[in-house]
Amino acid sequence: MQAAPNLSDYRPTENLARAETMPARWYTEPEFLALEAEKIFYKTWQPVGRLEDVMRVGDYFSCEVLDQPLVIVRNREGDLRAFYNVCPHRAAVVAQGRGNRNSLQCKYHGWTYDLDGKLLRAPEFEGVENWKAEAVCLKPVRVEAWGPWVFVNLDSTADPMSATYADIEKEIAASGFNLEEMRLVERRDYLIDCNWKVYVDNYLEGYHLPIAHPGLFRELDYDQYRVETHRLYSKQYAPIRDVEAGDVRDRRYVRSGEAEEDALYYWVFPNVMLNVYLDNASINIIIPVGHDKTLTIFEWYFEAPGTGEGWESMQQIIAFSDEIQQEDIELCEWVQKGLKSKAYDRGRFSATRENGVHHFQTLVHEFLTKD
Ligand code: FES
Ligand SMILES: [Fe+2]
Structure with missing residues (x-):
C-alpha cells in the first residue's frame, strides 16, 4: 500500500478573488x-459502456473503473446487473469482451454463474468444508442506464444518479x-x-x-x-x-x-x-x-x-x-x-x-x- 499523500498544504478559499489554485x-x-x-x-457514477450493447437478455460486456474489472449483464428478468468481474475461486475473470450467453463461465477452472451472479456449477468441489455453493456469488455493483450509456458506482451507499x-x-x-x-x-x-x-x-x-x-x-x-x-x-x-x-x-x-x-x-x-x-x-x-x-x-x-x-x-x-x-x-x-x-x-x-x-x-x- 502506497503512503497516503500529505494534504495539509491546501485548504481552498471560498472567495474566488482571493483563492489560490491547488498546489503543483x-x-x-x-x-x-x-x-x-x-x-x-x-x-x-462512472460511464462504462453503451446501453445498446446490453439490450437483450444474456447480453454482457466487460469493462473497468480504473483498475477494477467489472461485467455488465442483462438478466432473465430484463434488468441490468453489474458485478466485479472476479471469480471468487482464484480471482480470474468470468467474462471477456462482449457477447450474449445464458451464463458466465470463468476461464480458469470453469465455475459457472447465472445472470444474477449466483454460482451454478463448480466442478470437482465435493467434500470442501465450510463452503456452500448456494452462498457463492459474484460481488454486485450499482448500475444505472442514462441516455445511451451505462453507468456504475462502486460505492454501494452512493446517491442514485438522479441526485x-x-x-x-x-x-x-x-x-x-x-x-x-x-x-x-x-x-x-x-x-x-x-x-x-x-x-x-x-x-x-x-x-x-x-x-x-x-x-x-x-x-x-x-x-x-x-x-x-x-x-x-x-x-x-x-x-x-x-x-x-x-x-x-x-x-x-x-x-x-x-x-x-x-x-x-x-x-x-x-x-x-x-x-x-x-x-x-x-x-x-x-x-x-x-x-x-x-x-x-x-x-x-x-x-x-x-x-x-x-x-x-x-x-x-x-x-x-x-x-x-x-x-x-x-x-x-x-x-x-x-x-x-x-x-x-x-x-x-x-x-x-x-x-x-x-x-x-x-x-x-x-x-x-x-x-
Ligand atoms: S478462478 Fe474461476 S474457476 Fe478458478
Ligand atoms: Fe481548450
Missing part, C-alpha cells in the same frame, strides 16, 4: 492517484434534445502526458479561448461565455455567435433560432463531460492511467445516423472537435511540465473566467479529505 504537487506526485481512486473514482443527473436530464429534455435516441457515430481515444486534473481544469474555463483556440473563438460569443456551478456539476454557457450575412460557410454551427439554447455543455464531477447540440451529442470521459498520463475518450452520437441535413456536417463536427482537442493536448502537456518546475507552486484565478476550475479543485479537496 497535487498534480505531480504519484501518491495522489491511489487516494483519488479510492475517494473520488470509486465513489462517483446529480436529474436536473441535467430535465434541461436537456426542455431544450428539445433527445439523448435516448442518439446512436454512436465515432469514438476517438487520446492519450495525454498530463495529470487528469490538468485536463479537467483546462476544460472548465473559457479563459484560454481567445489565444489557444482561434477557430472556436470565432464561433462563440465570448463576452457571454460563463460557467454556472452546481453541487457536483457545472454548466458552461457558450452561445454560438449569430451568423452575419455572407458568413455561413465558415461556420460549423449555425444558430437554429428555435431552441432557447443552441448547445449545452456539462461537466459532472469528476470526469464526465457532455456536449449536447441539436441533433448530435458527444461525451468525453477522462481516465487517469497514471499520475501523469490521461486517457480521454471522445464519443460522438447522432440522432439518426446517415440521414438529415446535419449528417453531412457530422464529419466536419468531429474534425473540428479533434482540432480543438489537439490544441488542448499541447497546452495540457506544457502545463504538466511546468507544474514539475522548481519555479511554480500555485497560481491564481481570473475572478470572471475561472470559477469552474475553482469549483472543481474545491471538490477534489473535499472528496480527498472526507472520511
